[in-house]
Amino acid sequence: MNGLELLVLGRTLIRLAGVAMPVLGSEALPASVRSVLIDVSRHPDSSVGEITARTGFPQSHVSASIARLEEHGAVVTTPDPRDRRRTLVRPAPDDRAGLLVIGADPADEALLEAVDDPRALPEVQAALQTLYRHLVRADPSG
Structure with missing residues (x-):
């Protein structure tokens, strides 16, 4: 695989991820903001730095996403009592904005629409899981 093929694959995976992510409420938030919300719902009371490490987004983007989600009432922020x-960041206790996320849906439907032969789906899923395991840093929170 050369650099161009890797770039095309990466862009294709980004497009598929955007399709596979839940829309969340009445406003279609960008996939990157939805990713931050999903991370917060899976890891309540995380710091901005921890969310940054898990999502791989720049800290400025995570902070901007949190501010946007807070405006929508999807998350609440508090100072860390151990280090002010x-x-x-945690999910809001109520779902005023209709953005509550329990977790991301599997990407199976988006992948199924993308493959030429539906019988190839298990092979594609296995390949993606292998890539994730080898290329994405392990979750620092354990």
Whole structure:
């Protein structure tokens, strides 16, 4: 695989991820903002730095996403009682904005639409899981 093929594959995976991510409420938020919300719902009371490490987004993007989600009432932020310089983020206790996320849906439907032969889906899923395992840093929170 050369660099161009890797770039095309990466862009294709980004497009598929955007299709596979839940839409969340009445406003279609960008997939990257939805990713931050999904991470917060899976890891409540995380710091911005922890969310940054898990999602791989720049800290400025994570902070901007959290601000946007807070405006929508999807998350709440509080100072960390152990270190008041840090901000902790958790899902909002109510679902005023209709953005509550329990977790991301599997990408099976988006992948199924993308493959030429539906019988290839298990092979594609296995290949993607292998790539994820080898190329994505392990979750630092354990």
